Amino acid sequence: MGLRVRYFGQLQEITGKKEESLTGVFGTIGNLRAHLIRCYPGLEKIHFKIAQDNTIDIDSSEVNGTLIDLLPPFSGG
Amino acid sequence: MENRYQRHLQLNEVGPSGQEKIRKSSVLVVGAGGLGCPALQYLTAAGVGLLGIMDPDVVSPSNLQRQILFTENDLGKNKATCAKAFLSKINSEVEIIDYPFALTHENSEEQIAKFDLVIDGTDNFYTRYLISDQCLLLDKVMVYGALYKFEGQVTVFNYKNGPSYRCLFPSPPKMGAIPNCSEIGVLGVVPGIIGIYQATEALKIILEIGDILSGKLLCVNLLNHNHTTFNFPKNSVEIDAIKKQQKVIPIENQDCFVDFELSLDQLSSKKKILWIDVREKEESPRIAHLNVKEFPLSQQLSLEPFHNSEEQIIVFCQTGLRGKLFVQKLRELGIQNCFSLKEGAAELSIWAEKNKD
Structure with a gap:
């Protein structure tokens, strides 16, 4: 099953991408996070959240959505 | 003379009773910068009874591109004090208090306790976590806004026992991991739009109308008009940990203590x-x-x-x-x-x- 992964804020600069498609079986959100950090080591220092199908989810949840969004904290004001 | 709130009074959702709710409300805006300025301007015009403005900084030339309450005459003067002077001319019925100093873990309880609701217009994690934890302990609503270049985030914390900032981001990032506006730049209108979103949520909460962005993180990208609302749950473990402390404990990321x-x-x-x-x-x-x-x-x-x-x-x-x-x-x-x-x-x-x- 293909995943559409979108990057928000600073994560677009770290990955060099606005979004991409991923194929593969990741199991949990935590495994998906680890996979993305292996692809883009710069992600490791950011405490980003992962949403699937517009709900922010915890690392122990199964990946069962098709739209994945990576959301970093913002500090600007 | 025509009533200055006539356009509010005409709305069924506001009307005289709603306008009275606004008049009886009190809002503390922490940070009179890119987010705080537009929020303050609309809350003043709307007739919020008591407005607190807290900011330790002085107006500098690079603020004028987006911090719309300040003029060239204000350069070098405190932002909270200048904002109060400007806003008093918009609506003399609003009681405005300027606090020309920073929110700290020592004064946050006393300052936040005086108000119904807090708007987070800060630009650093130190104060954001401080507002969040103190609002949680005092059971006050926090209207959060933050930005990165052309993108913004808006949500409401501690609303009717809803999620808090720590339910979204349990711990602050390491110093320097996330840059702020002064380090990376921002298109001037972006905080304007996000700040007005915050003022809108504040007024809806005061008026008890509409759907509040509680448990929902609105992410706005103004370059491509992508608006997405993400649901997020309450995390009772994080909330209980803060409540157990009974008082706020400053986070280690002191990304704002460089000013003076x-x-x-x-x-x-x-x-x-x-x-x-x-x-x-x-x-x-x-x-x-x-x-x-x-x-x-x-x-x-x-x-x-x-x-x-x-x-x-x-x-x-x-x-x-x-x-x-x-x-x-x-x-x-x-x-x-x-x-x-x-x-x-x-x-x-x-x-x-x-x-x-």
């Missing part, structure tokens, strides 16, 4: 400076050739004389640490012309010797 520190190489020796030595009398070296007032902290002397100082006040100690805390205290008392020295007394002593007449 001056380094010796920023000073010209000719400038009139009143040096305040907060060390105890037995600490050495003592400083010669400078206009020094000794003010040992253990003696708990009156701070009254500092109020009318026409000279710039620079506080120093052995390492810079006590000076920093003392300056924060002076600023909380409304004394704005004071800074702490980054270096310690030993470096100052050498500098004074070198710069003597």
